[in-house]
Amino acid sequence: QVQLVESGGGLVQAGGSLRLSCAASGRTFSSYVMAWFRQAPGKEREFVAAIYWSGGTTYYAGSVKGRFTISRDNAQNTVYLQMNSLKPEDTAVYYCAARLEAGWSIRAPRYDYWGQGTQVTVSS
Secondary structure, three states: OOEEEEEOOEEEEOOOOEEEEEEEEOOOOOOOEEEEEEEOOOOOOEEEEEEEOOOOOEEEOOOOEOOEEEEEEOOOOEEEEEEOOOOHHHOEEEEEEEEOOOOOOOOHHHOOEEOOOEEEEEEO
């Protein structure tokens, strides 16, 4: 079993920055892919970024590439999402997810564990 707990959301003005954290516990993570998704009201959950727990290779959605950075701290079992140059369209609940199988995916059903989500609101 894996537990994921997100933190770091909040209200920020357009152009500002936030850093989200996802603390993972319960199992070893060496073979996991960790990802961030987001879901705005009335919209489907969408992929934001992913990282291999070992090796650190990263992937980004086109809408956030160059503004968001995903990283991990193996010693702390924590994954981060640094979000810069935030836009009102980034407003959503952000979820951390873990995938047990090899290979990353942009599809939410491919992920096995989810956190409870943290709200990010960007005002214009």
